[in-house]
Amino acid sequence: MKKNKIGNLYLWLVFIVLYVPIFYLITYSFNSGKYMHGWKGFSLIHYCQLWADTRMIEIVVDTLIIAFLSSVLATIIGTFGALWINFAKSQLTKNILLNFNSILLVSPDVIIGASFLIFFTAIGLSLGFLSVLLSHIAFSIPIVVLMVLPRLQEMPVTLTEAAEDLGANFWQVLNKVTLPYISSGIMAGFFMALTYSLDDFAVTFFVTGNGFSTLSVEIYSRARQGISLEINALSAIMFIVSLILVFIYYFISRNGNRKRTPGLEATK
Amino acid sequence: MKKGKLFFAVLYVLWLALFVVVPIALLLFQSLTSESGQLTLNNFVSYFSSGTYLRMTFNSIFYAFLITLITLVISYPTAYLLSQLKNRQFWLLLVILPTWINLLLKTYAFIGLLSRDGTANSFIGLFGISPQQLLFTDSSFVLVSSYIEIPFMILPIFNALNEIDRDLVQASRDLGANSWQTLWRLIIPLSMPGVKSGVQSVFIPSLSLFMITRLIGGNRVITLGTAIEELFLTTQNWHMGSTIGVILIIAMVATMVITRERKKSVLRRGGK
Numbered sequence: 183m184k185k186n187k188i189g190n191l192y193l194w195l196v197f198i199v200l201y202v203p204i205f206y207l208i209t210y211s212f213n214s215g216k217y218m219h220g221w222k223g224f225s226l227i228h229y230c231q232l233w234a235d236t237r238m239i240e241i242v243v244d245t246l247i248i249a250f251l252s253s254v255l256a257t258i259i260g261t262f263g264a265l266w267i268n269f270a271k272s273q274l275t276k277n278i279l280l281n282f283n284s285i286l287l288v289s290p291d292v293i294i295g296a297s298f299l300i301f302f303t304a305i306g307l308s309l310g311f312l313s314v315l316l317s318h319i320a321f322s323i324p325i326v327v328l329m330v331l332p333r334l335q336e337m338p339v340t341l342t343e344a345a346e347d348l349g350a351n352f353w354q355v356l357n358k359v360t361l362p363y364i365s366s367g368i369m370a371g372f373f374m375a376l377t378y379s380l381d382d383f384a385v386t387f388f389v390t391g392n393g394f395s396t397l398s399v400e401i402y403s404r405a406r407q408g409i410s411l412e413i414n415a416l417s418a419i420m421f422i423v424s425l426i427l428v429f430i431y432y433f434i435s436r437n438g439n440r441k442r443t444p445g446l447e448a449t450k
Numbered sequence: 451m452k453k454g455k456l457f458f459a460v461l462y463v464l465w466l467a468l469f470v471v472v473p474i475a476l477l478l479f480q481s482l483t484s485e486s487g488q489l490t491l492n493n494f495v496s497y498f499s500s501g502t503y504l505r506m507t508f509n510s511i512f513y514a515f516l517i518t519l520i521t522l523v524i525s526y527p528t529a530y531l532l533s534q535l536k537n538r539q540f541w542l543l544l545v546i547l548p549t550w551i552n553l554l555l556k557t558y559a560f561i562g563l564l565s566r567d568g569t570a571n572s573f574i575g576l577f578g579i580s581p582q583q584l585l586f587t588d589s590s591f592v593l594v595s596s597y598i599e600i601p602f603m604i605l606p607i608f609n610a611l612n613e614i615d616r617d618l619v620q621a622s623r624d625l626g627a628n629s630w631q632t633l634w635r636l637i638i639p640l641s642m643p644g645v646k647s648g649v650q651s652v653f654i655p656s657l658s659l660f661m662i663t664r665l666i667g668g669n670r671v672i673t674l675g676t677a678i679e680e681l682f683l684t685t686q687n688w689h690m691g692s693t694i695g696v697i698l699i700i701a702m703v704a705t706m707v708i709t710r711e712r713k714k715s716v717l718r719r720g721g722k
Binding site: 189190192193196197199200201203204206207210217218219220258259260262263265266269282283285286288289290291292293294296297298299300301304316319320323377380381383384387388397398401402405406409413416417420421424425427428432 | 455457458459461462465466468469470471472473474476477480524527528531532534541543544545546547548550551552553554555556557558559560561562563565567568569572597600601650654655657658660661664665674675678679682683688691692695698699702706
């Protein structure tokens with residue numbers, strides 16, 4: 183019993199350490215003072231400042247547009263990629279493709295950023311919205327593939343064969359059988375892509391150029407100048423958004439798990 | 451049928467070519483050329499003959515090693531204890547949640563916590579210790595990096611521990627092993643794949659985290675990532691930057707080879 187107590191204490195300690203910085207950040211967003219120390223009283227002034235900061239609002243909107251567009255496009259391309267990899271006949275081809283797929287997942291951010299920067303410069307694309315969007319699509323595709331592929335692999339071949347026997351053509355099989363079956367994988371991939379995009383700093387930092395900025399890059403340049411409690415207010419809002427996203431994600435992946443057990447039911 | 455498959459392939463293969471193969475090839479090419487565009491090994495020669503670069507590389511590897519070790523020591527017991535809990539999926543969710551918070555924001559929190567008038571200093575002030583310079587030191591860099599990497603270490607270890615067949619643990623106890631023997635001879639060996647993938651996912655990013663060195667380390671710690679960022683974006687020496695990039699890729703591949711899962715031995719040990 184005693185061992186259990188020490189264990190619980192240790193777990194609590196780890197959780198406290200994990201969450202202290204986050205709640206610290208959020209708490210001070212309500213400080214009426216100017217700094218992240220010395221509590222001066224409750225105030226919403228930094229939220230008002232954030233609301234009035236048109237540059238920041240613009241950047242938040244840009245960041246959301248990039249995140250949404252890139253994850254939609256990455257989900258489409260990634261799902262096609264997973265379908266294609268799944269069609270490969272030999273295990274060897276599959277493994278080679280999967281290894282290539284994983285390169286961007288395991289590469290350090292700076293390598294991805296630097297090599298994309300060289301690439302964009304080589305093809306003469308000016309840095310800005312488009313280069314950031316393309317980069318975000320590019321590094322989100324592999325995670326979508328990895329989320330979709332397991333669902334495809336556990337799908338019984340008999341399902342598509344039955345559909346073909348009943349006269350469905352390739353597109354009908356895809357639309358009516360395959361895509362519904364793997365939809366939870368696709369949604370999970372989409373959400374992962376969304377968080378990858380929202381979370382990215384290093385790659386964006388390399389390919390963003392002068393005019394365009396995303397939230398991470400903006401926070402970085404502001405943090406280098408020192409503390410501004412506006413960033414705290416922003417982080418509190420982002421924490422809530424993350425909570426909502428996590429909730430949605432878990433709801434989706436749970437649904438996917440439940441569908442797995444009855445097997446054929448998902449294809450109705 | 452054929453046409454459909456081809457349709458799937460086009461965009462994906464285009465992505466593979468344009469954003470995976472070509473950029474890495476261009477990086478390699480940059481590292482092998484001089485300013486005037488001639489093929490040369492000079493960049494590598496100057497890298498290996500420069501004390502500064504070699505020391506920086508050594509430092510970077512040392513810090514990454516330290517960060518990995520600290521996170522492993524903290525994470526293994528955490529993952530083990532989590533795997534014993536009843537509502538473990540819920541607690542695991544709480545471990546994952548901080549990773550969904552923007553990395554920059556978490557780092558930014560530490561600027562406030564560790565600053566000279568910050569909370570950490572007021573806290574140690576309670577014990578009568580005078581304010582210390584906490585920010586912009588090597589240890590603050592290690593602290594913040596470890597903090598950020600901990601969930602990425604806990605997750606794979608937890609997954610490995612969670613997959614261990616409970617019957618095996620039961621069997622080992624039935625055969626007279628005490629709990630330490632069970633832990634040492636059964637649980638730790640069986641969870642090694644998780645430890646390896648955790649090490650992989652902490653060590654490689656630790657080599658290249660450049661924003662933490664800037665914001666928390668105050669440019670005192672230079673990692674491979676910091677050097678690449680500086681060479682690319684400040685000094686605009688892409689050739690040397692690419693050379694260090696190639697070194698980083700080599701370090702990454704080496705890490706992956708060392709921590710590779712040997713499927714066969716796991717199978718044998720797992721007895722499944």
